[in-house]
Amino acid sequence: MKEVTHRFRAMNTDVVAVVVTPDRRTGAMGALRHVEMLFSKVEATLSRFRVESELSRLNRWGGKPFAASPLLFAVATAALEAARVTEGVFDPTVLSALVAAGYDRSFEEIPPERADPPLPSTGPRPRWQDVHLDALTRTIVLPKGVGLDLGGIGKGWTVDRAAERLGTFPGFGIDAGGDLCCWGTRADGRPWTVGIADPRQPDRDLAVLAVHAGAVATSTVVRRRWNRAGEAQHHLIDPRTGRPGKTDVLSATVLAGSVARAETRAKVALLLGSREGLRFLDEQADAAGLLVLDDGQVVSSACFPKVSGAP
Amino acid sequence: MATARQSTRRRKAPVRWAIVALSCVATIGAYRAIVTGPPPAHAAPPPTQAVVQPAPTLNEMIGQIQGQVSGDGTGTTGTGASPTFRTRGS
Numbered sequence: 001m002k003e004v005t006h007r008f009r010a011m012n013t014d015v016v017a018v019v020v021t022p023d024r025r026t027g028a029m030g031a032l033r034h035v036e037m038l039f040s041k042v043e044a045t046l047s048r049f050r051v052e053s054e055l056s057r058l059n060r061w062g063g064k065p066f067a068a069s070p071l072l073f074a075v076a077t078a079a080l081e082a083a084r085v086t087e088g089v090f091d092p093t094v095l096s097a098l099v100a101a102g103y104d105r106s107f108e109e110i111p112p113e114r115a116d117p118p119l120p121s122t123g124p125r126p127r128w129q130d131v132h133l134d135a136l137t138r139t140i141v142l143p144k145g146v147g148l149d150l151g152g153i154g155k156g157w158t159v160d161r162a163a164e165r166l167g168t169f170p171g172f173g174i175d176a177g178g179d180l181c182c183w184g185t186r187a188d189g190r191p192w193t194v195g196i197a198d199p200r201q202p203d204r205d206l207a208v209l210a211v212h213a214g215a216v217a218t219s220t221v222v223r224r225r226w227n228r229a230g231e232a233q234h235h236l237i238d239p240r241t242g243r244p245g246k247t248d249v250l251s252a253t254v255l256a257g258s259v260a261r262a263e264t265r266a267k268v269a270l271l272l273g274s275r276e277g278l279r280f281l282d283e284q285a286d287a288a289g290l291l292v293l294d295d296g297q298v299v300s301s302a303c304f305p306k307v308s309g310a311p
Numbered sequence: 312m313a314t315a316r317q318s319t320r321r322r323k324a325p326v327r328w329a330i331v332a333l334s335c336v337a338t339i340g341a342y343r344a345i346v347t348g349p350p351p352a353h354a355a356p357p358p359t360q361a362v363v364q365p366a367p368t369l370n371e372m373i374g375q376i377q378g379q380v381s382g383d384g385t386g387t388t389g390t391g392a393s394p395t396f397r398t399r400g401s
């Protein structure tokens with residue numbers, strides 16, 4: 001067996017895809033290039049930073065039925081389902097709040113210090129329950145003034161589709177900026193391993209998981225940060241306030257059966273804070289998580305694999 | 312007794328019938344393409360090699376955990392070998 005690796009840049013992050021294959025490599029590279037094209041297509045459709053993307057057109061459509069492509073409709077459906085099962089703590093209609101907080105452009109273009117006036121204590125309230133999806137006509141109706149941000153769940157959804165594409169290989173791993181999925185083993189029979197980075201010292205791992213099959217995703221407030229009128233802002237909007245979430249959790253890492261599920265549960269656990277976040281994770285039948293708190297504690301949900309000592 | 316001309320016609324007959332049959336098939340195919348038209352622009356291409364794996368249970372997902380996560384937050388690194396992937400949020 002051999003490993004064939006393909007690296008590319010998409011969705012403003014580095015993507016690595018590896019497949020395990022017998023010696024004939026031509027099928028492997030074709031599949032990996034298909035994965036790259038998939039990422040490119042999803043980004044072109046769902047990027048809110050591209051004026052010509054289908055999502056941007058939807059967000060400008062202003063209250064009228066919008067005939068969506070299968071891709072946009074599928075991701076929007078997944079996002080609203082995640083909002084439903086999390087009772088709105090995950091909410092894709094946070095676009096106005098994100099822009100109001102200062103995340104109005106691709107993150108690398110945001111100045112570290114914005115001279116805008118301070119934000120009021122509450123901001124635009126998301127309204128996921130007012131979004132209407134019609135599966136028969138594949139149309140989406142957004143309330144006027146409401147826009148969707150599908151960045152996080154869109155990346156996770158894409159990794160899940162890529163995993164379906166690579167599922168014919170004996171083993172594979174896909175890592176899209178830390179949202180990742182693994183299956184099977186490496187070419188030499190060893191398991192895929194995933195390091196959980198310490199948000200306080202990103203070059204150090206808190207633990208290393210051996211993943212046989214499944215997805216891992218992490219949400220953190222320490223990476224995408226900027227200052228506005230001297231007050232720190234970050235990209236994880238709490239739908240309950242319409243403002244960047246105030247939480248004692250620095251990062252939340254979740255294991256689940258799909259990347260989209262891991263990503264949304266990680267975000268919710270972080271926004272809820274350590275006490276409610278752990279309770280939320282314990283209620284998930286198919287997910288488990290580890291939280292790093294701002295006081296230095298590291299806590300995990302009941303089903304998170306226990307670690308004991310180094311081998 | 313058949314003449315040479317008649318023998319030639321008999322040998323060529325199956326070929327002629329094959330040509331006629333192929334022509335009919337081509338004509339029927341062209342007719343259907345005209346009537347049904349091209350596939351809708353939004354029609355998703357059929358999956359070729361997509362495989363949907365059954366969702367694993369948590370126990371099936373994770374094998375041995377390497378390293379130690381300590382309650383005081385210091386933690387330790389893993390085995391020293393770099394993991395295949397790292398998750399740190401984005």
